Amino acid sequence: MTYNFDFGAVLAYWPLLLEGVWTTLRLTLFATVFGILIGAFCAITRTDGPAGARWVVSLYVEFIRNTPLLVQSYFLIFGIASMGIRLPILLGATLALTVNIGAYTTEIVRAGIESIHRGQLEAATCLGLSRTQTYLHVIIRPALERVYPALSSQYVLLMLASSIVSSVGVEELFGISNRIQSETYRNFEIFVVLGIIYLLLAVVVRAGFTLLGLAMFPRRRRLGTPL
Amino acid sequence: MSPIVELKDVRKSFGDLEVLKGVTFDVNRGEVAAIIGQSGSGKSTALRCMDRLETIQGGSMLICGHELHDDDVDLKSLRRDVGIVFQSYNLFPHLTVAQNIMLAPRMVKGMKQRQAREIADTVIAKVGLREKMDCYPEQLSGGQQQRVAIARSLAMEPKLMLFDEVTSALDPQLTGEVLRVMEQLAADGMTMILVTHEMAFARKVADRVIYMRDGKVHEMGSSDILRTPATPELAAFVSESAEH
Numbered sequence: 001m002t003y004n005f006d007f008g009a010v011l012a013y014w015p016l017l018l019e020g021v022w023t024t025l026r027l028t029l030f031a032t033v034f035g036i037l038i039g040a041f042c043a044i045t046r047t048d049g050p051a052g053a054r055w056v057v058s059l060y061v062e063f064i065r066n067t068p069l070l071v072q073s074y075f076l077i078f079g080i081a082s083m084g085i086r087l088p089i090l091l092g093a094t095l096a097l098t099v100n101i102g103a104y105t106t107e108i109v110r111a112g113i114e115s116i117h118r119g120q121l122e123a124a125t126c127l128g129l130s131r132t133q134t135y136l137h138v139i140i141r142p143a144l145e146r147v148y149p150a151l152s153s154q155y156v157l158l159m160l161a162s163s164i165v166s167s168v169g170v171e172e173l174f175g176i177s178n179r180i181q182s183e184t185y186r187n188f189e190i191f192v193v194l195g196i197i198y199l200l201l202a203v204v205v206r207a208g209f210t211l212l213g214l215a216m217f218p219r220r221r222r223l224g225t226p227l
Numbered sequence: 228m229s230p231i232v233e234l235k236d237v238r239k240s241f242g243d244l245e246v247l248k249g250v251t252f253d254v255n256r257g258e259v260a261a262i263i264g265q266s267g268s269g270k271s272t273a274l275r276c277m278d279r280l281e282t283i284q285g286g287s288m289l290i291c292g293h294e295l296h297d298d299d300v301d302l303k304s305l306r307r308d309v310g311i312v313f314q315s316y317n318l319f320p321h322l323t324v325a326q327n328i329m330l331a332p333r334m335v336k337g338m339k340q341r342q343a344r345e346i347a348d349t350v351i352a353k354v355g356l357r358e359k360m361d362c363y364p365e366q367l368s369g370g371q372q373q374r375v376a377i378a379r380s381l382a383m384e385p386k387l388m389l390f391d392e393v394t395s396a397l398d399p400q401l402t403g404e405v406l407r408v409m410e411q412l413a414a415d416g417m418t419m420i421l422v423t424h425e426m427a428f429a430r431k432v433a434d435r436v437i438y439m440r441d442g443k444v445h446e447m448g449s450s451d452i453l454r455t456p457a458t459p460e461l462a463a464f465v466s467e468s469a470e471h
Contacts, residue, residue, distance in 0.1 A: 123317035123376075126278055127331035127383060128306040137330060142321045219321050219363050227320055 003188070010189040013180045020176035021197060023090075027172060028159040028205065031097040035158070036151075038098070039105025040144075044135050046106065047113050057106065064103035069164050072096050077168045093165035101158045108150050112143030145217045145227050152209035159205050160198060173197060231256045231291055231387060231418055232277065238285030239272060246272045248442035249286065254435065256386075259419045261429035261450075264439035265464065270422045273439070274391050277420065278311045291386050307335070310380030311389040314396050316372040318364040318379070324351070325360045328379045335383070343382075350378040354408050370401030374408050381412075388412065390421035426453060426468045438464065 046057045064072065076099075077092035087095065116139055124134040144151070166175030173194070181190045214221050230253035239247040246269045254260045262270040275281045277290050279302060288295040291308040319327050328350060329343040338346070351357050354374035356367075364372050373393055380388060390409065394402040406428050413419055413432050423429055429436055430450050438446040438461045446452055446461045456462040 117315075117317075119313060119315050119317040120319065122280060123313065123319070126280070126306055126309075126311045127379070128303055128335040129331060130303075130334075133334045137334065138319055142319075145321065217321070219323075223363060223365070225365065 005189065006186060007189045007193065009184045010180060010186050010193050013184075016176050016180060017173070017193070017197065020171065020173035021201065023170065023172040023176075024159065024162055024174075024201065025204075027090075027094055027097060027162045027165070027170075028155075030094050031101050031158055031162075032155055034098045035101035035105050035155075038102030039109050040140060042102065042106040043109035043113055043143075044140070046110055048131070048135075061103045061106050064100055065107070069096070069100050069161060070167065072100055073165050073168050089169050093168055093170045096165065097158065097162055101154070104154055105151065108147050108154060109140075109143060111150075112145075112147035113139060115146050116143055141216065142227055145213075145220060148209075148213055148217075152206060152213075155209060156202050156205050159201060163198075173201075229256065230254060230289075232260075232420065233289040234273070234286070235288075236286035237273070237276065237283050237288055239269075239276060239281060239283050246442055247276070247283070250439070250442070250444055251286075252435075252437055252444055252447060254418065254420060256418055257416050258434045259413045259421070259432050260435040260437060261433035262420065262422045262437045262439060263424070263426070263429060263464070263468075264445075268439040269442040270439045271391055274311075274389050274420065274422050277387075277389055278309050279305060280311075303335075307383060308386045309389060310383060310385035310387070311391065312373070312376050312380055312393050314392040316364070316369070316376045316396075318372055318376055320364050323361050323363055324356070324367075324375050327364070327375060328382045331379070332382050346382050347378075350381040351375075353381060353411070354378045368401060369397045370404045373397065373401075373405045377405075377408055377412075387418045387420070390419065390423070392422050392424065394423070394425060424468065426465065429453065440464075 042057045042060070045053050046061070049057070073093060073096040076096045077087060077089060080087070120138055121134060124138040129138070162172060163174035166172055166178065169175070171179070177190050177194045181187055184190070220227070232254035234253070235251050237247050237250040238245070250269070250273055262273065264270045272281060276283050276288065276295065279295055279300065283296055286296065290305065293300050293305045293308070295305070319330070322330065325344070325347050328347040332338045332343040332346055333340070347360070351360060354377055356371060356374055356378070359367060359371065359375070364375070367375065394405050397405065402425070406425065409419070409421070410432055430453050433450045436448060436450050436452055437444055438452070440460055446456065446458045452461065453465055456465055
């Protein structure tokens with residue numbers, strides 16, 4: 001068994017790889033921002049919303065969590081296209097990831113909200129805060145703090161899972177690597193390089209969440225204790 | 228003296244369980260009323276109804292001019308007039324003492340940061356915890372947390388303060404510091420209704436003692452009724468409490 005390693009042939013494609021990294025990061029960042037917003041909103045709705053809205057959110061969460069991301073992506077890009085609604089591929093893929101992560105975030109944040117003692121809600125109510133003010137200032141931040149480790153893992157997973165949308169034609173990191181592989185036939189090298197890049201990206205996403213956590217939870221920053 | 232709290236034949240059930248079976252009493256402005264009684268007698272429920280954390284199902288309840296038996300009662304304005312302190316403090320753990328106190332003045336009364344801070348400085352001085360303004364609740368003892376909770380309520384400048392067994396979760400040493408704050412409040416003329424197990428405190432501070440038993444007011448009067456109860460049930464309750 002003789003194999004001549006040639007990482008140079010793969011690394012020569014670095015501008016393309018960098019482009020892929022950039023697309024993956026953009027996808028992840030967009031899905032993260034909107035995923036957290038959707039998740040927080042749906043979690044509050046599912047805990048304390050009107051019955052109809054609770055039902056709609058449950059349907060959304062269960063549907064997304066019990067179907068493959070691949071199918072969801074195909075549906076958003078090719079499925080609705082046959083009805084005449086043609087989304088640009090990158091937009092469709094971003095939407096698919098956002099809708100997907102939103103559902104998982106809903107469930108995680110809901111667990112956080114349910115862990116907050118009823119007394120917090122009562123105290124805020126008795127001080128005269130409105131429902132919205134109570135959720136915004138009293139409930140949601142401690143809830144997010146409680147589930148923050150689970151949340152950041154889920155978003156690292158999102159970054160890794162974003163490779164799936166290469167199959168609908170998005171030239172993110174994995175899609176680009178496939179192209180490099182078919183041009184160089186350096187299968188071993190490209191996937192080693194790819195693995196290392198994903199690993200580094202995961203470190204970056206985790207670091208991002210750590211920094212965000214420091215900004216969002218000043219109590220934690222000062223005392224270092226769990227809530 | 229006009230009553231600021233008027234309960235007439237108040238009824239409340241949880242499912243099949245009737246907890247309040249026609250409760251009637253008044254509290255005048257500036258008075259301190261202590262509600263005492265065994266657990267399960269409905270005293271905490273009665274108190275929670277006064278801030279409409281529970282809705283009553285029968286009778287009438289007038290609190291600071293708000294008719295709580297009316298479905299259209301203006302809750303926002305009720306809660307500006309009534310402050311409540313709970314057994315479990317319920318401070319917001321992610322906010323500092325100052326932020327805990329300033330939240331409602333800013334959100335509900337729309338005060339600017341500086342104005343809210345001035346109020347916070349005033350009320351924290353009343354409970355003697357000026358040096359703890361920038362601490363988080365978990366850095367305080369139970370007694371200190373409860374004093375902050377009192378300050379947080381006072382910041383909204385309520386006309387009536389409700390205290391729901393506020394010392395029941397505290398060690399005897401810490402109970403004293405909270406009771407002293409409440410005593411000072413009473414001396415300042417605050418109208419207060421407290422559900423309590425502290426008989427000595429009730430005897431000393433309360434203008435009116437309400438003994439509840441089985442969802443009704445069983446005996447009511449000045450704090451003298453704790454020395455010379457008219458009913459054998461209150462006599463038994465008082466001597467039982469003295470043993471603890």
